[in-house]
Amino acid sequence: MKVLITILLIVGALVGGWKLLEYWDDVAKEREAKQEALAAQLDPKQLPGLPYQLEQPLQEAYKKNAPGLKDWLEKAKRSPQIKDPRLAWVELDYVVRLSLENPVEAKRVFAEVKKRVPAGSPVYPRIKALEKTLE
Numbered sequence: 749m750k751v752l753i754t755i756l757l758i759v760g761a762l763v764g765g766w767k768l769l770e771y772w773d774d775v776a777k778e779r780e781a782k783q784e785a786l787a788a789q790l791d792p793k794q795l796p797g798l799p800y801q802l803e804q805p806l807q808e809a810y811k812k813n814a815p816g817l818k819d820w821l822e823k824a825k826r827s828p829q830i831k832d833p834r835l836a837w838v839e840l841d842y843v844v845r846l847s848l849e850n851p852v853e854a855k856r857v858f859a860e861v862k863k864r865v866p867a868g869s870p871v872y873p874r875i876k877a878l879e880k881t882l883e
Contacts, residue, residue: 790870790874792838792841795870796833797830797831797834797835798831798834802829805820806838810841813845814849817838817842818842820838821838832864832871833869833870836869836875837871839860840874840875843861843878843882844878847881858875858878
């Protein structure tokens with residue numbers, strides 16, 4: 749009789765542990781989906797860190813693709829007016845455009861941005877989404 753009760757308790761613990769693991773996985777997937785949805789809803793023009801006077805030169809740099817963004821970023825990093833999170837967003841745009849042409853450079857820039865941006869930043873969900881392809 750004791751053996752039967754012991755077996756039932758072990759089976760119950762295993763089933764309970766399995767259900768808890770499934771629940772934990774569901775919660776993690778929901779959290780990830782919320783972060784991706786937040787990143788999709790985020791308008792980069794609303795991010796702080798870029799004065800409105802510099803918006804037009806940035807749009808012109810976007811038109812020139814990766815080389816234009818590289819030039820803009822080189823100038824921007826010397827300017828005390830341009831800060832994160834907007835700077836990080838532009839750097840991630842540069843990484844995405846550069847990843848097909850020069851994946852090594854794209855990974856290097858991505859690693860710099862990832863190291864610099866804190867987990868609470870509005871740019872962080874985008875970093876997590878890009879992390880799967882750039883690491």
